[in-house]
Amino acid sequence: MGEPLPVSVVALDPVLEAGTESTLAVCPDLSVAAPGEQPRVVVMTVDRFARTELDMLRATRDTAARPAVVLVASELAPGEALHALAAGARALLRRREADPPRLARAVLAAARGDCTLPPDLLERLLEQSAAPGRDASGTPAGWAAAGLSDRERSVLRMVADGHETSEIAQCLAYSQRTVTTVVHDITQRFRLRNRAHAVAYALRAGLL
Known part of the structure; x- marks a missing residue:
């Protein structure tokens, strides 16, 4: 030993x-x-x-x-x-x-x-990662458990794809201020440093 x-x-x-x-x-x-x-x-x-x-x-x-x-x-x-x-x-x-x-x-x-x-x-966790269904509010089950809304998920996906704020706003029909606020809320809630950290966090958690 x-x-x-x-x-x-x-x-x-x-x-x-x-x-x-x-x-x-x-x-x-x-x-x-x-x-x-x-x-x-x-x-x-x-x-x-x-x-x-x-x-x-x-x-x-x-x-x-x-x-x-x-x-x-x-x-x-x-x-x-x-x-x-x-x-x-x-x-x-x-x-x-x-x-x-x-x-x-x-x-x-x-x-x-x-x-x-x-x-x-x-x-x-595996059920939620694989589940295509939505909860009673219409949010994908895995994302709901992680505390992310459908809107936050959509914005974060586009951030991960490299889109700028203006492109995200145009594609999702949000104002640029809304997109900026969504990203800020995510980083503040989970104590993340910036957009790149938010994307890395979501990827490591299996959320993207």
């Missing part, structure tokens, strides 16, 4: 952080990284996954070591799972499922570059 894999824990709640470290401590293939030690994997433990947690995930991924991230949350809706994956999470677990064996498997898989999700959540 080789050296245990160094893992760090990040959490907004110190109780959650301590509990996750205790779980990792009983996994012989893993060790909690010492101060100053570069972790290969970070376990991020949260109650819910909202904007603050999304920013924390991105900040964790943006460090020099670029560690893989395993996200453990109390609950994860399909749209939240898409945002987490697009931001760089390698594995998603619900807290009630994160016992030592499952957490260890997810961490080791993340270190290898593999992505793991709860089977039922993966099935729901």
Whole structure:
């Protein structure tokens, strides 16, 4: 058996952080990284996954070591799972499922570059990605779960195709101000830097 894999824990709640470290401590293939030690994997433990947690995930991924991230949350809706994956999470677990064996498997898989999700959540994501149908409001199902409207999807598709604001406005019969507002709303909602980041985010999440 080789050296245990160094893992760090990040959490907004110190109780959650301590509990996750205790779980990792009983996994012989893993060790909690010492101060100053570069972790290969970070376990991020949260109650819910909202904007603050999304920013924390991105900040964790943006460090020099670029560690893989395993996200453990109390609950994860399909749209939240898409945002987490697009931001760089390698594995998603619900807290009630994160016992030592499952957490260890997810961490080791993340270190290898593999992505793991709860089977039922993966099935729901695949259904939404493949579903051609629309919800009660007429919005494509997968986009609704990701928090994007049909109008936002149309604009983002044209941005991805390289069209300028004036071309998008003319094609979709919107004013240029409306197109600019739609792109701005998308970038602000998901904490994206610019148009290119918005397109990359949507592509990584499987939304385009």
